[in-house]
Amino acid sequence: MLFDLDGTLVHSAPDLAAALNLMLEEMGRPEQPTERVAGWIGNGMARLVKRGLTGEIDGEPEVELFERGLSSFTRHYAANLTARTRPYPGVIETLATLRSDGFALGCVTNKLESFSRPLLDRLGLMQYLQVVIGGDTVTTRKPDPLPLRHACEEVGVPPARAVMVGDSAADINAARAAGMPVIAVSYGYNQGRNVRELNPDWVVDSLAELPQYLRLYKA
Numbered sequence: 001m002l003f004d005l006d007g008t009l010v011h012s013a014p015d016l017a018a019a020l021n022l023m024l025e026e027m028g029r030p031e032q033p034t035e036r037v038a039g040w041i042g043n044g045m046a047r048l049v050k051r052g053l054t055g056e057i058d059g060e061p062e063v064e065l066f067e068r069g070l071s072s073f074t075r076h077y078a079a080n081l082t083a084r085t086r087p088y089p090g091v092i093e094t095l096a097t098l099r100s101d102g103f104a105l106g107c108v109t110n111k112l113e114s115f116s117r118p119l120l121d122r123l124g125l126m127q128y129l130q131v132v133i134g135g136d137t138v139t140t141r142k143p144d145p146l147p148l149r150h151a152c153e154e155v156g157v158p159p160a161r162a163v164m165v166g167d168s169a170a171d172i173n174a175a176r177a178a179g180m181p182v183i184a185v186s187y188g189y190n191q192g193r194n195v196r197e198l199n200p201d202w203v204v205d206s207l208a209e210l211p212q213y214l215r216l217y218k219a
Helices: 013-026 034-038 045-054 063-079 091-100 113-122 146-155 169-178 207-218
Strands: 106-108 131-133 164-166 182-185 202-204
Touching: 013 034, 013 045, 013 063, 045 063, 091 207, 106 146, 113 131, 131 146, 146 169, 164 169, 169 182, 182 207, 202 207
Parallel strands: 106 131, 164 182, 182 202
Antiparallel strands: none
């Protein structure tokens, strides 16, 4: 079982938005509402900073401006990694149940590993995970399938016997390319798009729905 982090295991938009707005303040730019920042999450820290600086999903700021922004954002986010970030309801209980059911569990995220691991540890989730793949662990990030395949190699499970759980197009496309089933959560960060439009194998409103489904899958 592989899980995305932001928008799947944890609600991190408040802390990401706070760090982004501190960066924008330093650079003399207008603050952005948390709801808008939530729609920019999912493609890594660098892309989030670029979106904050340009106000566009695919915007490209000047290199010097981006480098200053990334340095500022990284500093502010590191200082407040879990100030308001919390696991979604039912996440801890579900991970504990899945581990007791014999599933190997991992997290595959586009967030840098140096941020992902301490975040997971501080929120009590690391103890359930056998592998964590960040946006800098291998040479590519989701939607490329390599991070998912690397996670499977780490725990000795073929992709066809793994399941990806995520909230966005990056998760679903990575899983499809890796040859594994994919479950989407309805509550995450998918740039304002209904995740059902992406045709995952299943959609859940809470991770608490997973154990019953996965017992059937494992059988």
